Amino acid sequence: xxxxxxxxxxxxxxxxxxQAAWPPPPGWQQPQPPPAPPPVxxxxxxxxxxxATLAARRDLGxxxxxxxxxxxxxxxxxxxxxxxxGEVASNARxxxxxxxxxxxxxxxxxxxxxxxxxxxxxxxxxxxxxxxxPGLVVAWxxxxxxxFAYAIGRRRRRDTPD
Numbered sequence: 645x646x647x648x649x650x651x652x653x654x655x656x657x658x659x660x661x662x663q664a665a666w667p668p669p670p671g672w673q674q675p676q677p678p679p680a681p682p683p684v685x686x687x688x689x690x691x692x693x694x695x696a697t698l699a700a701r702r703d704l705g706x707x708x709x710x711x712x713x714x715x716x717x718x719x720x721x722x723x724x725x726x727x728x729x730g731e732v733a734s735n736a737r738x739x740x741x742x743x744x745x746x747x748x749x750x751x752x753x754x755x756x757x758x759x760x761x762x763x764x765x766x767x768x769x770x771x772x773x774x775x776x777x778p779g780l781v782v783a784w785x786x787x788x789x790x791x792f793a794y795a796i797g798r799r800r801r802r803d804t805p806d
Contacts, residue, residue, distance in 0.1 A: 693719050756794050760787050 697716045701709055764787050771779030 687723065690720060690723055753794075753798070756791065760791055763787065 693716060697712050701712050704712070764784065767783040767787070768780060771783040775782075
């Protein structure tokens with residue numbers, strides 16, 4: 645089907661494409677682009693070094709340009725190295741303890757969940773065999789109460805500053 649007009653109407657689109665494209669499912673949102681990286685800022689000393697390098701270039705002329713650029717890049721490299729080392733040191737100091745605590749908390753959560761299921765199966769069998777409905781309610785209410793208390797305590801530990 646060839647058309648000379650560039651105007652496309654809904655009737656021109658096959659029905660299976662209309663259904664697939666519109667309306668979007670409930671809760672659908674347009675994908676957002678990733679956030680922009682934070683702006684890079686130069687320290688005062690780097691800014692002053694750059695100004696001094698440009699002033700020296702004007703005074704000395706283009707013959708010394710390569711040496712001036714190399715000198716400035718060496719200073720910039722040293723500053724970047726110092727910043728990276730500082731970030732790595734701060735992450736090593738604070739990051740591993742937080743990661744370790746989160747892993748231990750996750751391991752404990754798995755233990756509580758598996759323990760609840762392990763206790764729940766025999767309690768269900770015993771309660772169903774002896775007291776039927778009321779026993780089941782009491783057994784599972786107790787298991788739910790233990791898990792609820794654990795979740796509240798976990799949330800309090802997570803929300804309190806160290």
